[in-house]
Amino acid sequence: MEQRKLFKGKRTRTPGGETLVRLSGVRKRYDGGTEALRGVDLEVKAGEFFSLLGPSGCGKTTLLRILAGFEEPDAGKVVLAGRNMRGVPPYRRPVNLVFQNYALFPHMNVYDNVAFGLRMKRLPEGEVRERVGWALELVDIAGLERRRPHELSGGQKQRVALARALVNEPKVLLLDEPLGALDYKLRKQLQVELMNLQEELGLTFVYVTHDQEEALVMSDRIAVMREGRIEQLGYPEDLYERPASRFVAQFLGTSNLIPGAALEGGRVETPLGTLAVNETLTAGTRVTLSVRPEKVRLRRRDAESANRVRVRVDDIIYTGAENQYLLDAAGFELVAYTLNADVQEPGHEEFDYDEEIVAYLPPENLVVIHE
Amino acid sequence: MSRPGGWKRLLPTVGPGAAWLVLFVLVPTLLIFYASFLQRDAHGWLTGPLTLDNYRRFFGLDAGGFDLLYLNILGRSLLLGLVTTLVAIVLGYPFAFFIAQSPRKNLLLLLVVLPFWTNFLIRAYAWIVIFQRKGVLNAVLGHLGLDPVQLYPSWTAVYVGTVYTYLPFLILPLYASVEKIDWTLLEAAHDLGAGRVPGFWHAVFPQTLPGLIAGILLVFIPAVGTFVISDLLGAGKTVLIGNVIQQQFGASRDWAFGSAAAFVLMGVVLAGLWLYARKAGERGMEELV
Ligand SMILES: Nc1ncnc2c1ncn2[C@@H]1O[C@H](COP(=O)(O)OP(=O)(O)OP(=O)(O)O)[C@@H](O)[C@H]1O
Ligand SMILES: [Mg+2]
Numbered sequence: 001m002e003q004r005k006l007f008k009g010k011r012t013r014t015p016g017g018e019t020l021v022r023l024s025g026v027r028k029r030y031d032g033g034t035e036a037l038r039g040v041d042l043e044v045k046a047g048e049f050f051s052l053l054g055p056s057g058c059g060k061t062t063l064l065r066i067l068a069g070f071e072e073p074d075a076g077k078v079v080l081a082g083r084n085m086r087g088v089p090p091y092r093r094p095v096n097l098v099f100q101n102y103a104l105f106p107h108m109n110v111y112d113n114v115a116f117g118l119r120m121k122r123l124p125e126g127e128v129r130e131r132v133g134w135a136l137e138l139v140d141i142a143g144l145e146r147r148r149p150h151e152l153s154g155g156q157k158q159r160v161a162l163a164r165a166l167v168n169e170p171k172v173l174l175l176d177e178p179l180g181a182l183d184y185k186l187r188k189q190l191q192v193e194l195m196n197l198q199e200e201l202g203l204t205f206v207y208v209t210h211d212q213e214e215a216l217v218m219s220d221r222i223a224v225m226r227e228g229r230i231e232q233l234g235y236p237e238d239l240y241e242r243p244a245s246r247f248v249a250q251f252l253g254t255s256n257l258i259p260g261a262a263l264e265g266g267r268v269e270t271p272l273g274t275l276a277v278n279e280t281l282t283a284g285t286r287v288t289l290s291v292r293p294e295k296v297r298l299r300r301r302d303a304e305s306a307n308r309v310r311v312r313v314d315d316i317i318y319t320g321a322e323n324q325y326l327l328d329a330a331g332f333e334l335v336a337y338t339l340n341a342d343v344q345e346p347g348h349e350e351f352d353y354d355e356e357i358v359a360y361l362p363p364e365n366l367v368v369i370h371e
Numbered sequence: 372m373s374r375p376g377g378w379k380r381l382l383p384t385v386g387p388g389a390a391w392l393v394l395f396v397l398v399p400t401l402l403i404f405y406a407s408f409l410q411r412d413a414h415g416w417l418t419g420p421l422t423l424d425n426y427r428r429f430f431g432l433d434a435g436g437f438d439l440l441y442l443n444i445l446g447r448s449l450l451l452g453l454v455t456t457l458v459a460i461v462l463g464y465p466f467a468f469f470i471a472q473s474p475r476k477n478l479l480l481l482l483v484v485l486p487f488w489t490n491f492l493i494r495a496y497a498w499i500v501i502f503q504r505k506g507v508l509n510a511v512l513g514h515l516g517l518d519p520v521q522l523y524p525s526w527t528a529v530y531v532g533t534v535y536t537y538l539p540f541l542i543l544p545l546y547a548s549v550e551k552i553d554w555t556l557l558e559a560a561h562d563l564g565a566g567r568v569p570g571f572w573h574a575v576f577p578q579t580l581p582g583l584i585a586g587i588l589l590v591f592i593p594a595v596g597t598f599v600i601s602d603l604l605g606a607g608k609t610v611l612i613g614n615v616i617q618q619q620f621g622a623s624r625d626w627a628f629g630s631a632a633a634f635v636l637m638g639v640v641l642a643g644l645w646l647y648a649r650k651a652g653e654r655g656m657e658e659l660v
Pocket of ligand 1: 030031032033034035036054055056057058059060061062063210
């Protein structure tokens with residue numbers, strides 16, 4: 001099989017297709033009393049790579065299990081490919097799930113595992129052979145047909161699990177942290193392969209992860225979940241550039257969160273002084289300003305004007321690609337990243353421990369969070 | 372062993388186990404095998420010369436003509452073993468699942484092993500009390516206005532007693548397997564389109580095989596050879612191969628014939644197991660055991 005291209009440029013957005021998944025007001029409380037889902041609404045379109053992102057225990061697996069049919073919601077509606085799924089058992093749903101721990105049948109070899117779904121549909125053996133061959137080729141494990149699951153590496157098991165689901169050509173493929181158990185390198189590689197697969201075959205993915213970077217890299221859209229609710233839903237850039245809550249700002253990447261009170265004329269009174277923002281606010285409301293560390297500009301000397309804050313360099317963390325500065329702004333802590341590649345840029349400056357410098361927080365990079 | 376050092380190095384590890392097996396399994400088996408070719412002297416001791424008479428007699432090829440007596444008895448015993456095993460599976464298989472999903476599994480397990488705390492003879496006599504003409508069962512039937520039944524002594528009583536005695540030996544190993552079942556495999560099967568029955572058959576049943584097979588062996592082998600149960604609940608009227616063997620070593624004092632009968636029984640059981648294992652192997656189940 002030819003080496004896959006690493007990256008295929010910008011992913012196509014807003015797939016025009018029909019809505020394949022529609023959840024409205026879905027609630028689920030387990031017997032133990034935990035309220036795992038507290039009213040979830042979302043829609044996934046055909047051909048979309050949709051991610052559910054959130055910390056452990058926020059209800060991602062529960063949502064996926066409701067889609068797959070292993071749990072019935074206490075309230076709300078689940079519609080898959082235009083059909084209401086109430087009372088429809090898992091084996092009659094147009095979806096397949098890739099389990100977090102793979103759940104391969106240990107007493108069957110790779111071929112029989114992948115053929116399982118087709119045989120349950122009573123396809124003729126000839127067609128089964130053809131389609132299993134296609135699926136194994138697709139995930140690059142042709143040749144391992146006779147192996148048992150315990151004779152496979154983690155990455156190979158993951159591929160078998162994927163082939164076993166894909167071979168049924170589900171309308172929606174549900175994936176529960178499929179790369180969670182793999183090491184970093186393999187994870188990166190499989191991320192790209194999964195993305196390409198999804199795009200080439202025009203598949204619809206509902207992808208669960210707690211890895212924000214993975215979600216940002218792979219998804220067309222992301223739903224950030226928190227304690228059984230969707231906190232924010234949107235395109236990756238939107239979530240990153242315009243987080244709607246402190247939780248999203250902190251869960252996706254790192255953020256400086258500056259509490260403040262709105263003043264007249266788009267200004268906010270904060271512990272760092274008065275900062276200008278590109279938004280008109282009602283005076284007196286309490287807001288939080290979020291600014292990404294890489295969007296804080298550091299200068300040794302700068303003209304005294306708006307949104308410039310005097311800071312002292314507390315600590316410098318060298319991570320290879322960037323320098324991370326921990327800054328002390330009169331008791332308030334700020335974080336700023338500078339790219340090491342910028343060394344060649346004119347005007348680039350590097351700073352020393354305890355140096356007094358100026359941090360510039362551009363108004364267009366200050367996101368106002370109303371909470 | 373290809374290298375002479377090889378088995379010397381192995382000796383300390385397998386040595387004790389091997390010695391135990393040789394002393395308590397191999398030597399007695401060989402002694403019985405040897406005895407089965409000897410004869411009974413006037414006082415009931417073993418004596419030479421070597422002969423095939425015992426086996427001839429067992430297979431009904433005696434001088435007196437063709438007699439199927441012992442083969443019939445052997446057949447009866449095998450039937451008892453088979454039926455007991457089947458009934459134990461029918462009762463025990465669902466029960467193992469029932470225990471595993473119950474919130475009171477410890478209590479249920481205790482109930483399964485509880486009979487072992489009472490002497491076996493006492494439990495057998497309890498069945499007699501239930502089955503005898505003026506026993507518990509007929510008292511209950513009388514209250515319900517039904518005719519009394521004559522179950523002691525009878526084959527029915529022997530069958531009930533055998534199933535009762537060996538059922539726990541099926542349930543316990545099976546339960547151990549059921550307890551370890553990975554239920555996500557059933558979900559995976561459902562997810563891939565398998566309904567309830569195929570899902571169970573392809574995803575759950577294979578996981579119970581190790582316990583089921585162990586249970587079958589633990590029930591079938593002793594059930595085929597039982598003699599106490601038929602002695603008590605059949606009151607000597609239900610003769611099994613176990614009774615024959617016991618009698619030769621006891622009252623009849625014909626150890627040579629008893630040895631031959633014991634050896635035929637062992638041969639038949641081993642042959643059966645071998646066939647079974649081969650069949651299971653053909654279906655690719657051997658890795659499960
Ligand atoms: N079978 C269950 N019985 C009772 N409570 C459950 C059950 N399954 C999950 N929960 C609870 O429901 C909540 C959501 O669980 P869920 O498995 O959906 O989380 P998750 O987002 O998938 O977490 P993770 O990232 O750790 O997999 C948790 O508080 C969990 O403890
Ligand atoms: Mg989970």
